[in-house]
Amino acid sequence: MTHHTLSNAQERDRQDKLASYRDEFYIPTNTIYMDGNSLGLLSKRAERTLLDLLESWKTLGIDGWTEGEHPWFYLSEQVGEKMAPLVGGKKGEVIATGSTTTNLHQLVSTFYKPDGNKTKILADELNFPSDIYALKSQLRLKGYDPDTHLIRIKSPDGRYLSEDDIIEAMTDDVALIVLPAVLYRSGQVLNMEKLTKAANERNIPIGFDLCHSIGSVEHSLHDWGTDFAFWCTYKHLNGGPGSVGGLFVHEKHFGKTPGLAGWFGSKKESQFDMDHTMDPASDAGAYQIGTPHVLSLAPVIGSLDMFEEVGISAIREKSLELTGFMLELIEQELTESAFTIGNPVDGTRGGHLLLEHEEAARICKALKEDGIIPDFRAPNGIRLAPVALYNTFEDVWHTVQKLKVIMDEKRYEKFENKRGVVA
Ligand SMILES: *Cc1c(COP(=O)(O)O)cnc(C)c1O
Secondary structure, eight states: OOOOOHHHHHHHHHHOTTGGGGGGBOOOTTOEEOBTTTSOOOBHHHHHHHHHHHHHHHHHGGGGGTSSSSOGGGHHHHHHHHHHHHHTOOTTSEEEOSOHHHHHHHHHHHHOOOBTTBOEEEEETTSOHHHHHHHHHHHHHTTOOHHHHEEEEOOSSSSOOOHHHHHHTOOTTEEEEEEESBOTTTOBBOOHHHHHHHHHHTTOOEEEEOTTTTTTSOOOHHHHTOOEEEEOSSSTTOOOTTOOOEEEEOGGGTTOOOSSOOGGGBOTTTGGGOOSSOOBOSSGGGGOOSOOOHHHHHHHHHHHHHHHHHOHHHHHHHHHHHHHHHHHHHHHHSOTTTOEEOSOSSTTBOSOEEEEOTTHHHHHHHHHHTTEEOEEETTTEEEEBOOTTTOOHHHHHHHHHHHHHHHHTTGGGGSOSOOOSOO
């Protein structure tokens, strides 16, 4: 392995074709931000479109629904279309709406159709709690006991899932499969194509949670034949706190009746006929429920411009280089016993790394004191996400240098090993 130096890092920044995008973002002063997988930073373009929409409210009032640069009435569809290339969806298969969890509820209430012995939902034991809460409550609504009807695939090591284990569990009693695309702790990217193929062969609808993958890794949901997917836009897509999420429904399901109905799922032309018989949109637009959260959608418009310009494959390429550089530096600079690497080191890693250590909570506090923003995940995880659009190789260099000092000098010992309320 080549020995890395600060000047190597700086040289890689000079060669970086995406380097200019860093200036498009507000980087908090004197900080190295490594938490873009939890909350992406504000960009000037996202700020611009948020201000534009505030202005349209200010100057147009109710007419903002149909006038101005971004008429509110068509925004969810337009933003959906802008997100489609990021998930490999066709026009009409993607809509900006709801949040991760509400979209999951909508999709499960549509695709979970227990019938005879086919009553179980297949998930995994490593998924994000909100997804599991939603699945359990959906089972209860249908009169099933989550203890017997929610199958959670076990991880052999507490970090990763085996696609073969998941496929083996796709038995005749399974009515629905919901899995993460990228695991939120270890960052493992599941082989969605292989899983979709296996589920399709067994006629079990399959959906993925893209929270940690959208804007970070590539997807071909349409071509794979994936039934549905859902995600948030405030992580790698930099849409801001609570920004509107998204969902994908494969066109093979167009015409299906969404489980949860509301007037914004209507055809645009007839929504305002105010008829008590709903005339649903013919595409994924049908999965909307109520009035869109226009001001929380606004920053997403500007933010997505950059993803359109750069393209997801260039973003993925740089992301792998940044995390690869960080892994090499950790090996070079830190003693072997310092951390357990909790993420895949091959191409199946997503956009963040996971360092495991029993003192993780206070190591994170020590990093923050030094101006480095990590992300703590109980009980022992430090997530670090060098983001392609705004982090540099030099950021990665300094992060590992600070970590080295904190570990060598045990500087974390002056903090309490306890997480904050939001961690
Ligand atoms: C971030 C995240 C969520 C959050 O759900 P919200 O409805 O946006 O609060 C859910 N699931 C996963 C896997 C996540 O990473």
